[in-house]
Amino acid sequence: MSALSVEVVSPAGEAWTGEVTQVSVPLVDGELGILPGRQPLLAVLGSGPVRLSPVAGEAHRIEVSGGFCSVDHDVITIAADHVKQDAEV
Template sequence: MNIMQVEVVSNEEHIFSGEASFVVVPTLTGELGIYPRHEPIMSLVRPGALRLTVPGGPEELLVAVSGGLLEVQPDKLTVLADVAVRSEEMDQARAEEAKKAAEARISQAQDDDSLAKAQAALAAAIAQLKTLDYLRSQKNK
C-alpha cells in the first residue's frame, strides 16, 4: 500500500502524526492533492480544511488550518499551521461567534500588534467555518 508519514503541528499543539494515503491541503494557489512519492515542494497554506485519507479509516480526517507552511517530501508531508483544530473539536456557533469577535477587534485595533492578533483569530475562525461547511456538504451527498 502506498502511504506517507504526515505531521500536522500548530503553534499550540501536535494535531496529527501518522500515515496517510492521500492528503488535500488548501494552499494560496488552490487545493493541492498529494499522494505518496510526490515531488518535493513547499507552499504557503491558506485558511481551510486539511483532508487526510488514513489507511483503514472509514472516512477523511479533517483539520481546520488557519494558514501556515506545507513541506512535501516523497515519503513525508509536514504542515506547520498557525492554528489547527480537529473537526471533532469544532462547533458552528462558537466558530461564528469567534469570527464576529475577531471582526470587531479588527475594526477597533489601535496598533499593528492588536490588528495582527485579531486577523489571526479571524483566519482561525474562517478555517473552522470552511471545514464545517465541507463536513455538511459531504453528509448531504
C-alpha cells in the same frame, strides 16, 4: 501500496500524526492533492480543511489557516499558524 507519513502541527503542539493514502491541503492559491511519490514541495498554506485519508480508520478533516506545507520523500509536514480539530468526516 505506498503510504504518506503526515504530521500536522501548530504553535499549540501536534494536532495529528499518522499514515495516509492521500491528503488534500488548502494553499493561498488553491488546493493541493498529494499522493505517494510526489516531488518535493514547499507551499504556503491558506485557510480551509486539510483532508486526510488514513491507511486504517475513518477520514479526518482539520481546519487550518496560515503556515506552510512541506513534502519530502512521502513525508508531509503541515505547520499551521492555527488549527481547529473537526469531527471525523
